[in-house]
Amino acid sequence: MNVPPPRLTFVLGGARSGKSRYAENLVMDCAPPWVYVATAEAHDSEMAARIAAHRNRRDGRWRTVEAPLDLASAIAAHGSKGQAVLIDCLTLWLSNVMLDGRDLIAEQQRLITALGNADGPVVVVSNEVGFGIVPDNALAREFRDAQGRLNMQVAAIADRAVLIAAGLPLILK
Amino acid sequence: MNVPPPRLTFVLGGARSGKSRYAENLVMDCAPPWVYVATAEAHDSEMAARIAAHRNRRDGRWRTVEAPLDLASAIAAHGSKGQAVLIDCLTLWLSNVMLDGRDLIAEQQRLITALGNADGPVVVVSNEVGFGIVPDNALAREFRDAQGRLNMQVAAIADRAVLIAAGLPLILK
Amino acid sequence: MNVPPPRLTFVLGGARSGKSRYAENLVMDCAPPWVYVATAEAHDSEMAARIAAHRNRRDGRWRTVEAPLDLASAIAAHGSKGQAVLIDCLTLWLSNVMLDGRDLIAEQQRLITALGNADGPVVVVSNEVGFGIVPDNALAREFRDAQGRLNMQVAAIADRAVLIAAGLPLILK
Numbered sequence: 001m002n003v004p005p006p007r008l009t010f011v012l013g014g015a016r017s018g019k020s021r022y023a024e025n026l027v028m029d030c031a032p033p034w035v036y037v038a039t040a041e042a043h044d045s046e047m048a049a050r051i052a053a054h055r056n057r058r059d060g061r062w063r064t065v066e067a068p069l070d071l072a073s074a075i076a077a078h079g080s081k082g083q084a085v086l087i088d089c090l091t092l093w094l095s096n097v098m099l100d101g102r103d104l105i106a107e108q109q110r111l112i113t114a115l116g117n118a119d120g121p122v123v124v125v126s127n128e129v130g131f132g133i134v135p136d137n138a139l140a141r142e143f144r145d146a147q148g149r150l151n152m153q154v155a156a157i158a159d160r161a162v163l164i165a166a167g168l169p170l171i172l173k
Numbered sequence: 174m175n176v177p178p179p180r181l182t183f184v185l186g187g188a189r190s191g192k193s194r195y196a197e198n199l200v201m202d203c204a205p206p207w208v209y210v211a212t213a214e215a216h217d218s219e220m221a222a223r224i225a226a227h228r229n230r231r232d233g234r235w236r237t238v239e240a241p242l243d244l245a246s247a248i249a250a251h252g253s254k255g256q257a258v259l260i261d262c263l264t265l266w267l268s269n270v271m272l273d274g275r276d277l278i279a280e281q282q283r284l285i286t287a288l289g290n291a292d293g294p295v296v297v298v299s300n301e302v303g304f305g306i307v308p309d310n311a312l313a314r315e316f317r318d319a320q321g322r323l324n325m326q327v328a329a330i331a332d333r334a335v336l337i338a339a340g341l342p343l344i345l346k
Numbered sequence: 347m348n349v350p351p352p353r354l355t356f357v358l359g360g361a362r363s364g365k366s367r368y369a370e371n372l373v374m375d376c377a378p379p380w381v382y383v384a385t386a387e388a389h390d391s392e393m394a395a396r397i398a399a400h401r402n403r404r405d406g407r408w409r410t411v412e413a414p415l416d417l418a419s420a421i422a423a424h425g426s427k428g429q430a431v432l433i434d435c436l437t438l439w440l441s442n443v444m445l446d447g448r449d450l451i452a453e454q455q456r457l458i459t460a461l462g463n464a465d466g467p468v469v470v471v472s473n474e475v476g477f478g479i480v481p482d483n484a485l486a487r488e489f490r491d492a493q494g495r496l497n498m499q500v501a502a503i504a505d506r507a508v509l510i511a512a513g514l515p516l517i518l519k
Contacts, residue, residue, distance in 0.1 A: 014476030016494020130187030132305020132478020133313045140479045148189020155339035166501035168518035172341035303360030305478020306486045321362020328512035345514040
């Protein structure tokens with residue numbers, strides 16, 4: 001067993017970059033049980049297959065908590081019990097919040113406050129989506145901007161932050 | 174006040190990655206006044222809002238110079254006066270040059286020559302746009318290629334280069 | 347002449363990031379002749395121009411082997427002769443395999459086995475395509491997922507892995 005992660009770790013990565021597996025391994029360096037806070041909702045079969053693949057990787061030492069929208073409350077409820085928490089991921093949460101028409105700024109602030117108050121260890125997974133060409137449609141641009149702002153906010157309060165590419169970490173802080 | 178940046182610093186980053194703020198902080202490690210060379214043009218309300226948000230961050234110690242197309246001349250005029258210069262950003266400049274139908278290779282060469290001749294400190298901001306899927310339309314592919322070539326040219330002559338993700342730097346050189 | 351590369355090096359980068367040139371330079375730190383394993387096929391004039399530009403950079407010390415689909419056999423034939431091999435690139439190979447309707451999982455496994463069996467030095471170039479917004483169309487998403495999985499597999503067995511941005515390397519391992 002390696003050294004457990006610090007209070008708050010931010011794992012940023014591309015699609016299919018191995019960021020979830022990297023984050024799971026960080027959490028599993030802590031003593032079980034572990035809390036998996038899932039933000040995914042199976043809107044279609046593609047997403048359902050992805051969720052199932054992630055779930056099949058996790059054994060009985062994991063407890064799954066569903067938090068597609070009210071992530072702040074899930075963090076408040078589980079982030080200070082001395083058990084390691086994995087939040088996977090902020091990108092789906094952000095998408096859910098925007099599709100639900102909620103106040104984005106207020107929800108982001110609630111989330112950052114909850115993360116700041118957690119005793120941890122908490123490991124947060126998110127997507128980097130800003131390294132491509134400017135998207136054609138306005139909603140995609142709005143999402144990209146919101147995701148970028150959110151990633152900066154979480155990275156700023158994290159004790160450790162990494163960027164994952166091809167399953168391997170680059171140390172941001 | 175931290176150590177001032179070297180002659181030429183290249184700050185590369187994604188959309189909403191905090192690259193402008195990071196670059197501003199580098200410049201503000203020099204003695205004021207500072208020159209802000211703006212390449213943005215407000216073609217629509219979305220862009221106007223972005224420009225205003227950036228401008229509101231800068232106080233009276235900044236002098237703003239508009240250079241949407243003739244960036245080389247702006248660098249020649251301001252890059253050797255012993256005052257720190259921030260160029261934000263090459264991506265909008267490149268877009269302006271292409272939309273204006275100018276000779277891209279010649280304009281890029283003029284820019285690189287001007288940057289090479291500046292005494293600095295000069296900090297140049299640009300977007301990394303090549304880490305996504307191949308764009309559908311030919312113009313986006315052409316832009317992506319031109320941006321990639323330009324980024325390589327500037328990085329090659331820079332004394333320091335960083336890639337920004339979530340507001341934090343990865344050291345390229 | 348610098349230190350030659352290890353048995354297997356993975357060079358990951360964006361479009362127009364300088365990854366091919368970086369990889370060529372690694373190979374040229376070995377004694378010639380060098381084998382260039384090309385996966386590109388000129389389906390259109392844009393691709394033909396790109397292939398020609400790459401070929402014009404290589405002199406007579408390079409031997410070119412075309413392997414648009416059967417990359418595993420090319421590695422088996424050339425990867426253990428004591429001569430350095432450059433594979434450029436996995437992204438075009440993956441695209442060829444998908445367009446040809448082959449069994450992707452089986453082909454990826456054959457490739458990984460061949461890379462694992464090579465004595466090297468072998469340098470493999472691939473694109474990072476997962477740092478942008480989710481693509482609109484399902485085929486692009488499928489490609490992005492397959493590329494991400496392949497990149498993780500190659501990085502896992504590589505002795506060294508780098509991410510290239512603006513022509514400069516970030517060390518992944």
